[in-house]
Amino acid sequence: MTAALARYSRTVRLSIKSLLLHPMRSALTVLGILIGVTSVVWLLAIGEGISQASQQQIAALGANNIIVRTIKPTSDDFDGSGYGVTRADYVTLNSTLPTIDAAVPIREVKAELRRGRRSYEGRLVGSTPEYERVARLKIAEGRFLTDIDGERQRNHCVLSAQVAEKLWPIGSPLGDFVQVDHEFYKVVGIVEPRAASAGIGGSMAAEDYSKDVYIPIRTMWQRLGDQIIQVQPGQFRRDLIEMTQVTLRVGQPDEVIRTADVVRNTLDRTHTLEDYAVTVPMELLEQANTTRLMFMVLLGIIAAISLVVGGIGIMNIMLATVTERTREIGIRRALGAKRRDIVGQFLTESVVLSIVGGALGVAGGLLCRPGALWIRDLLERSIPEQMAALPDIVRNIEPQLVPWSIPLALGISAVVGVVFGVYPAVRAARLDPIEALRHN
Incomplete structure (x- = not known):
């Protein structure tokens, strides 16, 4: 158990060192994941804010009330x-x-x-x-x-x-x-x-x-x-x-x-x-809850697409890394490294990229509410007429952070790192050691 932990710790350190050899390339890859995770948190927070505002308007009519109006x-x-x-x-x-x-x-x-x-x-x-x-x-x-x-x-x-x-x-x-x-x-x-x-x-x-x-x-x-x-x-x-x-x-x-x-x-x-209309706030609340769930799922899918794009960026970088480090792979295999060691190293590198991007993305997501309020104030000063023409529910939107969106975004980013890192890692492990040593 201790030996396995030490070996894994050594693999993580080696992966970090390898990534730091190309800081700009690693930073751009992390940026893709960061944007994806931030978009997940922001979109769900904005959707929750709009949903809560709508439900508060309906609830203000009284959940136990039935309103009969003349038309x-x-x-x-x-x-x-x-x-x-x-x-x-x-x-x-x-x-x-x-x-x-x-x-x-x-x-x-x-x-x-x-x-x-x-x-x-x-x-x-x-x-x-x-x-x-x-x-x-x-x-x-x-x-x-x-x-x-x-x-x-x-x-x-x-x-x-x-x-x-x-x-x-x-x-x-x-x-x-x-x-x-x-x-x-x-x-x-x-x-x-x-x-x-x-x-x-x-x-x-x-x-x-x-x-x-x-x-x-x-x-x-x-x-x-x-x-x-x-x-x-x-x-x-x-x-x-x-x-x-x-x-x-x-x-x-x-x-x-x-x-x-x-x-x-x-x-x-x-x-x-x-010549009359019957409005039941409770019915509207039930419809609003259903719409809210559909809205949240839609926004989540849109945000997840951003993470997939970031994952494709990880795969692209890792494939380029495999090509650049072919001779290194051959030397490690010649010195006794097994295929699973090569897979573990490259897979760890992709996971490190995704987790670092995910952590930074969560930090950006936590800035959703103050960031949205700052943007709204800036727009109201810059284009007051256009902002005044917007519906109140949009103009006065206050994003509400969805607690489960943070572990969800982190989990998805980690999964993206694993899924999109598997192919480059397996490709690196399947290189023929002799051919890899001959590579310049």
Whole structure:
């Protein structure tokens, strides 16, 4: 055991010395493996970062939620009258489905918000106190809407931080009034700034909460009614919409998918037009996980190709080395070296090249996150317009290092060294000692 270890240690030292005789050639070979390993770590980290960002956006909708949104029909049978989710749908779903813990009605209307001479184009959102939790809002000042506000149809409102800043650049709006059309709403609270949610494929449009004013939905029904009239130059449009959205919260996660099917069947019985869409974040999460695995496999294959190219570089260098060292091989064979000794030496050299390249590649891979952030900042300063045009999920990407990618990359690099070093090593061992001694 000790003798075998000593012999192997001697082979490793001899291999390193042989490689150092041609430092530039060895360095270029190591560079190929380094780039391959780094690309494995970087591509998997970038893919993981994009995947996590997508899953966080979906999870923000609530894994236990079912979202039913009103959409305008495109069918030829649509006569321009009322459409979408109705109050009757809300009552039916809330009262007949035992798996639903809560149903949150939502109505959204674009409105001009006024305070004295100041005005701001915002959005009036009617809902219930549960909306605070559904939309993940946090109160900065005052309070959110209460059940009593809705029962008594009070003209109370809660402002988004941006609306409060635009209409009240100085002082606090609490206790003051916001005018919407001919109605005045007393400000009872202000919410903290909340980042906009990105659109989820074709299922959900992006939600911008920065221009919102929240009022009780019963107050909205009483003051504004269901009719929305939009007058633009050369165009007059009238829509009859009772609700923009109903968010259903299911008690048990394992009941979400089945409940969503029941919701669709229930609405299909009363809606002859395609005037609603059901979004189930849990379904989207499952699809995102499947897509993530496919994406990671694809990126891994692409990165592995880089390692194979590096392996071909090792084979090329080792074949050239065999030709250059033919006389050396003949001398070693003449002095008693066996074929397995020759194979071991050349195979060790190729493995040393691949392991050194792999170790340096892992070090480069660990720089993925700071390197990507530096590149992003550089691009934002150099080409700000082009960067601003990119989707948020791409522009704000933060690579997430995948722990198993490091041993994977090292393992692949070692395997590449062995696989692509075997042929040159065997070819060296098969040289005829006499012919090798005659070689100049």
